[in-house]
Amino acid sequence: MSGAGTTASRIAARYRSGAHDGPEPASSPVIDLALQHRSVREFLPTPVADGELESIVAAAQSASQSSNLQVWSIVAVRDRDRLQRLSATIGGRPYVANAPLFLAFVADFHRAAALARAHGAEVGTTGCIENTLVAFADAGIAAQNALLAAESLGLGGVFVGSLRNDIPGVVAELGLxxxxxPIFGLSIGRPDPAENAGVKPRLPMAAVLHHEQYDPEAWRAPVAEYEERLADYFAEHGKDDYSWTRTIVTRIGSVAGLHGREVMRERLREQGLDSD
Ligand SMILES: Cc1cc2nc3c(=O)[nH]c(=O)nc-3n(C[C@H](O)[C@H](O)[C@H](O)COP(=O)(O)O)c2cc1C
Structure with a gap:
């Protein structure tokens, strides 16, 4: 995903802020690529080659790792029947069923626990929430390397948090x-150019970037601006009446907004990651 434009114009597009103002931003091919990201949910049927998979996973593993523990793994799925079943298990997701390649990112203390046992040690900390946080954070950092690597090859993808919709079903299907x-999936393939999606604007930087100390009021004006910019984006892509505020209020306001995923602590326990 390359294209004409300067880093300044790409930053302006990312925030949908009109023209970029202020000094010239720093520029690099990696930054330009990151600025052009969009989730891809519609794929051409072309397979993802083994060489592409190898480079994507090597890029993911190249990410920093807490204490170099490497407590995550990837289950790569390309079998069409398995992808159909996985999609059905998590509530029907065409971008899983039709993905040329699906990478399930999993927190993985199996390796470390087996190693500890093989050396006569206890497995005493898999139930500690610090370890769960480490595995989830490290997998997220690695996964973004994977997606950026895929995008640098002209591929596209979308993360799939819906993988947590049915943990027992996913555990069984992937033999975990x-x-x-399972933390999330990443569907990867060649973007279908007919997909109606673009660069989705983000909150103005002033809402997110605090200098020296956190400003609890910094969000107000930028969020009002964002509400309009994101509604415009969705209207351009065939969805009228979108409200970011409504989305956040629904998600934060009541347990119903979690769509059944409020049971995650119990699911973690069932897999031996008590997260106490
Ligand atoms: C951890 C994670 C899980 C996600 N899960 C889903 C998902 O289950 N389904 C989906 O359509 N998009 C999913 N997304 C994609 C987000 O909806 C998307 O990144 C966000 O709306 C911003 O759009 P963009 O990526 O096109 O800029 C997920 C993203 C992340 C980071």
């Missing part, structure tokens, strides 16, 4: 042992 927990 104790101490392994």
């Amino acid at each position: 042992p104790r101490y392994v927990f």
